[in-house]
Amino acid sequence: MSKPSITPRTLKGFRDYLPTEMAPRRDMIAQIEATFRRHGFAPLDTPALEYAEILTGKYGEEGDKLLYRFRDNGDRDVALRYDLTVPLARLMAQHGGTLPSPFRRYHVGTVWRADKPQRGRFREFVQCDADLCGHNSAIADAEILTVGLEVLAALGVRDACIHVNHRYVLTGLIEAAGVPEDAAGSVIRAVDKLDKIGPDGVADEIVRVAGVDAETARRVLDVFAEATDLDALDAILERAGASGDKRANSVGRLRDVFALVEAAGHGAMVRFDASIARGLDYYTGIIYETRLTDPKVAGVGAVMSGGRYDHLIGTFGKTEVPAVGISLGLDRLLAALRELGLAADGRLGADVFVAMFGKDDGADAMAAAAELRAAGISTELATELGKLGKQFKAADRRGCRAAVVVAPGERARGEIVVKSLQSGEQRAVARTALVEAVRDALATSA
């Protein structure tokens, strides 16, 4: 072609997944999906593109700016999905009548955010979500935390902890510190950074961004430092004059949820953390973030988050439907697992490589490959002639473990050559014993 060559490149914040990374990623997704299904969650898919009005106003001002939003060929105002939760809420309002209540769904899907790319953070990434719509109860909350913890267990992640909080705890504590109502949002966002910028940084930010005096800022930090467990929390809220109902719905709910997660055998992997805030606007109850506790990946951030959002579905229709969900960031977790040496590299080759001596051996080689594949053995067929030694070496390098060679001499005797690529050992076997001989060769080189 005479056209000028186009530089092959990907957009900043986007990336290719080559097979060495993609194979373990596929395996992770399979494990995650199996766990979701074992917990009664059914799969779902929604479009990548939505009317922009469906998505805007749900993620806070900052989130709206990060939308990939544009006019399509029909001049519609559209945007790529920013998470899987708002599309689910839209779907529940649209199709909820035809679905059972409660409705448990999972969704593995790509989302897009025009965020500043940084280590482990991309503009395109896969989320794995489980949500339970229709019930607002401690058991519903606990079911969601449990499925999240089971997903981590299925992936072999042991050094992790879900930090759990409640939206009312946040507002209650801030009220108790004497922060004016209109500054509450900014103060919460500052407190959310406690583990990143420390108490002094948070105090500075409260004064600077929320416009609150230094003494109140200090009181906020004191109150949060005091709320180390649910008893201390309850005492603070009681002292600040919170009603019994309000405390039952927040502190009491957290107590019930922790007891249920304990009953499911996961008590050691959840803890109350008053500083968890979650940036998204739509949460109304329990909220949580999962941190990896291995210091080697401490900087990786939250790998699995979520919360209760009882009013989001109602924004798309007349009916309020309570809901709670959890979202695992697949690519961020995979990056961390790779750093921890917990994710194996994918293999490029099949188990078996079928080679041939000359062009006339093609049909027989194809038949041999077909037979191995029908027996469930992953097999590649040589697609060009070439020096066998060189071909074997290349097949070994890409992870093939056995080779089969079709050649005229053996064929005339009703035989075929089977070779172990690790040991180099090879033997001619009866053509009818091909599958068995290959299974033997694979078994001895596993």
Added chain:
Amino acid sequence: MSKPSITPRTLKGFRDYLPTEMAPRRDMIAQIEATFRRHGFAPLDTPALEYAEILTGKYGEEGDKLLYRFRDNGDRDVALRYDLTVPLARLMAQHGGTLPSPFRRYHVGTVWRADKPQRGRFREFVQCDADLCGHNSAIADAEILTVGLEVLAALGVRDACIHVNHRYVLTGLIEAAGVPEDAAGSVIRAVDKLDKIGPDGVADEIVRVAGVDAETARRVLDVFAEATDLDALDAILERAGASGDKRANSVGRLRDVFALVEAAGHGAMVRFDASIARGLDYYTGIIYETRLTDPKVAGVGAVMSGGRYDHLIGTFGKTEVPAVGISLGLDRLLAALRELGLAADGRLGADVFVAMFGKDDGADAMAAAAELRAAGISTELATELGKLGKQFKAADRRGCRAAVVVAPGERARGEIVVKSLQSGEQRAVARTALVEAVRDALATSA
């Protein structure tokens, strides 16, 4: 919330996949991926968004117009991927040096085309592609056709046929009919519609669009009607003065490919069809489309297509890399399978529903659910209290087959209730025998 309610709706040509459709779709993808892997293809993923210049000029003028193309927040000219082949070509030029040659990859991914939506055709759909890059040989072509046929077999599709042609056969036949070179493209696009608009329609279009006289148009139809098999084809090309080399590279190649597919046991599901043209600009050798032969779904169009594209990768760099691939349109095929009654509806519920008598039974119910899940049994836990009879009925409706009830009386006796939802039969069993009793209940209601 006091904001006005937003109408929940999806964009035209986009759709939600509810669990009844999504579950069989996931199963299909799993079957397809397993087949690709069995044939030595490794998984890969590329971004949904690419620089627009990567995608434009590859799909013909019509294709360029169907791109979802926009300026991103950084004012970059970007577009959603239109297929999985051009992104693969970009990736091969970018990363090819680190990959083995030949490189076999598969890719299951969503693509977007701003096409006119119609029955079975959407603006967003999933393609399942297998490609072999690095070799130009009959075996490479046959490997790709074979994996496509094995995918259909794995999905239970028997009434299908791959119609195979070659780019040079098309141009050779059109040359043989005396069509001027500059009109060849339009004539090929007209011939491609033979099975849709018939010979008269094609003749009309050749005259109208390609500006060729009626007599030549008629000759084109005659030549294509005569080329019913490879011998007839070869005779036409020889008569028209095509060189031996050219004929070997097209007719000869097709002969070799058919013999190899025959050797793989799939001879009955491929046939030569001179009218197959494929709209995309990048094909250079063998091309094919798969038609479902059951008359009930004859109108559904090609469900699996592809061809050889030896110059596409070279447009992104200095190195030409020959390649051949096949692409299955998952959603179109699923729609057809549903019409044929070959796709089962997905179930909404888990196998087992765990209910509880009162609030105090929550922790025990959670523990019972955890035990069943750990045993690999898909289980949902009741997330609200309610009348048990009503809960069982709803669980039965969504496809649960057994129920477990945690109640104070049985608990005091160290027992738990297991119920078959089909027969309504229930019994109290020792709490320690829960998993076994549930397995029994599931086995008798399978």
